[in-house]
Amino acid sequence: MSPEVKAFFDEATNTISYIVRDPNGSSCAIIDSVLDFDYASGRTDTASADRIIKWVKQEGLSVEWLLETHVHADHLSAAPYIQQALGGKIGIGDRIKVVQETFGKVFNEGTEFERDGSQFDQLFAEGDSFMIGQLRGDVLHTPGHTPACLTYVIGDAAFVGDTLFMPDFGTARCDFPGGSSRMLYDSVQKILALPDATRIFVGHDYKAPGREEYAWETTVGEQKTRNIHVGDGKSRDEFVKMRDERDASLPMPKLIIPSLQVNMRAGHMPKPDDKGDVFLKVPVNKL
Numbered sequence: 300m301s302p303e304v305k306a307f308f309d310e311a312t313n314t315i316s317y318i319v320r321d322p323n324g325s326s327c328a329i330i331d332s333v334l335d336f337d338y339a340s341g342r343t344d345t346a347s348a349d350r351i352i353k354w355v356k357q358e359g360l361s362v363e364w365l366l367e368t369h370v371h372a373d374h375l376s377a378a379p380y381i382q383q384a385l386g387g388k389i390g391i392g393d394r395i396k397v398v399q400e401t402f403g404k405v406f407n408e409g410t411e412f413e414r415d416g417s418q419f420d421q422l423f424a425e426g427d428s429f430m431i432g433q434l435r436g437d438v439l440h441t442p443g444h445t446p447a448c449l450t451y452v453i454g455d456a457a458f459v460g461d462t463l464f465m466p467d468f469g470t471a472r473c474d475f476p477g478g479s480s481r482m483l484y485d486s487v488q489k490i491l492a493l494p495d496a497t498r499i500f501v502g503h504d505y506k507a508p509g510r511e512e513y514a515w516e517t518t519v520g521e522q523k524t525r526n527i528h529v530g531d532g533k534s535r536d537e538f539v540k541m542r543d544e545r546d547a548s549l550p551m552p553k554l555i556i557p558s559l560q561v562n563m564r565a566g567h568m569p570k571p572d573d574k575g576d577v578f579l580k581v582p583v584n585k586l
Contacts, residue, residue, distance in 0.1 A: 300454040302434055304500060305354065306515055309333045309347050312374040312554065313503045315515045316351060319431060319453055320360060326432030327355065328364035329387070330451065330458050331502055334377035334566065336557060341579075348377035352384050362387035363431055364421075368460025368502055369448040370398045372475060372559055373552040376566035388420035389565050390429070392440060394447035395422065399563050401446075401476045405585050406560055411570065418565035423449060441490060443483025444471040450490055457493060457519075460502040462486055465514050466521050467507035469528035470538075474546035480539045487529050495520030556581055 303320040317330040329351060335344035355362060362385040365378040369392065378389045399414040416422045423429075425440035431453065439450040444461045451458045461471040462483065470487065473480040490499070497519040504513045524530055529538055552558070557579050561568060568577045 300434055302431070302454045302456055304456060304498075304516075306500070307347070307351055307354075308504075308513055308515070309335075309374070311335065313505050313513075314371075314374050315500070315502060315504065316347070317458060317500055318351065318355065318360070319434075319456070319458070320358075321432030321434040323434075324432040325358075325360050326363050326434070327360045328366055328431050328436070328453070329355075329362060329378075329381060330366045331368055331371070331460065332365065332377040332381055334375040334380060334561075336375050336554060338554060338557065343375070345377065345380055348380050351377075352381060355385055364429065364436075365389045366451055366458075367391040367562070367565075368451070368458060369445045370395065370402075370559065370562045371461075372555040372562075373503070374554060375558055375561045378566040380566070390421035390423055391416070391419050391565070392438075392447040392449040393422035393424045394440070394442065395419065395563070397446045397477060402559050402563055405476070405582055406580050407582070412564075418563075418567060439486075439489055441486035443473055443479050443481075443486045445475060446477040448486070450486075452493065452497075455494075455496065456498040456500060457490060458500050458502075459490060463490065463499065463522060463526070463529075464501050465504055465507065465517055466525035466530060467510060467527060468505060469526060470542065472546045472549055473542055474549070480542040480546075481535065483542065484529065484535045484538045491519055491523050491529075493519050495523070551586055555586065 305318040307316045320327040333347040365387045395416045423438045427438040436453040441450045
């Protein structure tokens with residue numbers, strides 16, 4: 300079955316959010332939503348999420364899932380805000396517990412912060428499946444960028460998060476805590492083992508040099524032959540050397556500090572203080 304896919308591009312974070320629809324009904328899932336955040340002022344905005352909510356309502360759709368491919372380090376999730384408006388269950392990979400343990404220490408969260416994934420409605424493991432109406436989704440555990448990264452294979456479409464980018468841009472970085480270039484190479488091979496015609500929808504696009512337009516849809520076959528980091532039969536050792544050297548030169552994402560604190564809580568802000576005020580922490584020399 301071939302799902303209908305509607306993409307929403309957020310230029311501020313280069314993120315693509317997706318609405319994935321059962322072609323034979325009104326059920327849908329929303330993947331990797333964005334809560335707008337201005338770091339300089341510390342203010343949030345819901346314009347990006349409201350675009351999605353408006354479209355879902357216009358189409359008369361029923362949201363069954365709010366899926367996260369991983370704990371994003373470059374944008375805040377709007378899943379709880381959309382859930383309040385439209386319903387649906389928030390899902391992520393079960394290795395979220397590893398991510399929560401790691402960053403719970405980085406942000407000195409103490410014992411009040413639960414590290415068992417209980418902030419999410421559903422924790423997925425390799426081989427799990429779920430339904431969007433009559434449309435089946437299957438879960439691939441594809442770590443490397445983070446320990447909890449998932450690829451959702453829904454009909455003939457695969458939503459790969461940050462594991463793969465467009466063929467002319469390559470693959471995700473692996474230098475965050477818990478990341479691994481060797482794991483990423485193996486995860487990419489798992490994705491490339493899908494049928495060549497499988498549509499791949501990437502989580503970000505940054506317009507590779509020489510390309511004028513943003514893009515987010517490709518295929519397994521195109522990735523196999525054209526991906527500049529893993530295509531054309533590149534070996535694991537070649538990839539690991541390239542990826543590790545490249546990652547050493549990259550700056551941290553602009554929104555990594557607020558994003559991690561919010562996204563490891565399923566898109567919720569930290570607990571307010573006794574005055575109702577919310578604060579995010581800035582760890583010094585930790586990332």
